[in-house]
Amino acid sequence: xxxxxxxxxxxxxxxxxxxxxxxxxxxxxxxxxxxxxxxxxxxxxxxxxxxxxxxxxxxxxxxxxxxxxxxxxxxxxxxxxxxxxxxxxxxxxxxxxxxxxxxxxxxxxxxxxxxxxxxxxxxxxxxxxxxxxxxxxxxxxxxxxxxxxxxxxxxxxxxxxxxxxxxxxxxxxxxxxxxxxxxxxxxxxxxxxxxxxxxxxxxxxxxxxxxxxxxxxxxxxxx
Numbered sequence: 004x005x006x007x008x009x010x011x012x013x014x015x016x017x018x019x020x021x022x023x024x025x026x027x028x029x030x031x032x033x034x035x036x037x038x039x040x041x042x043x044x045x046x047x048x049x050x051x052x053x054x055x056x057x058x059x060x061x062x063x064x065x066x067x068x069x070x071x072x073x074x075x076x077x078x079x080x081x082x083x084x085x086x087x088x089x090x091x092x093x094x095x096x097x098x099x100x101x102x103x104x105x106x107x108x109x110x111x112x113x114x115x116x117x118x119x120x121x122x123x124x125x126x127x128x129x130x131x132x133x134x135x136x137x138x139x140x141x142x143x144x145x146x147x148x149x150x151x152x153x154x155x156x157x158x159x160x161x162x163x164x165x166x167x168x169x170x171x172x173x174x175x176x177x178x179x180x181x182x183x184x185x186x187x188x189x190x191x192x193x194x195x196x197x198x199x200x201x202x203x204x205x206x207x208x209x210x211x212x213x214x215x216x217x218x219x220x221x222x223x224x225x226x
Contacts, residue, residue, distance in 0.1 A: 016061035018226030029144030048205045072097040076151035080187035091122035100181035101168040117152035119145035178222040
């Protein structure tokens with residue numbers, strides 16, 4: 004089994020100022036977002052093409068972690084289905100995974116489409132999925148923009164701690180996390196939807212797969 008990288012990529016999530024509260028409405032207009040670090044180094048690990056812009060931001064306070072994806076997409080694909088799972092799997096989307104440890108035993112996936120539909124699940128390596136799991140303390144809102152779509156979310160720190168995903172060390176807290184994007188497009192010839200996959204960390208595996216330890220980095224709670 005692949006192991007968690009010895010020197011993972013790190014994103015630093017800054018602490019919200021005392022009294023600051025971000026309203027999660029899917030529009031990204033709260034001024035507090037201006038203080039967040041902006042992560043942009045998403046790529047196509049399995050396709051030789053230039054990646055459209057994806058921006059990720061995160062902030063935290065004692066109660067929760069808030070996050071935001073700004074996605075440039077000139078061909079938004081929205082899937083149909085009887086439930087959120089079917090809709091999200093067929094759609095453009097952004098994704099966050101949180102892991103309890105390098106063995107991914109277990110880990111948790113949050114997949115969110117441009118409508119704010121959420122597919123959340125518990126899993127164990129490799130792809131042993133518990134689709135019935137639901138993420139307590141999660142709020143997600145999304146909106147379409149002139150350049151694509153925007154997704155905002157909030158997850159309770161108590162939830163992350165309860166799941167065993169909020170890790171503590173001498174310097175503070177961190178999360179083993181994967182950040183991803185499913186970049187779909189319509190086939191001009193009318194064929195099936197074209198599926199492509201973007202990741203913050205190149206998993207270094209030959210075929211598309213986010214569900215491996217090598218696709219994870221760290222989100223560190225700083226400030």
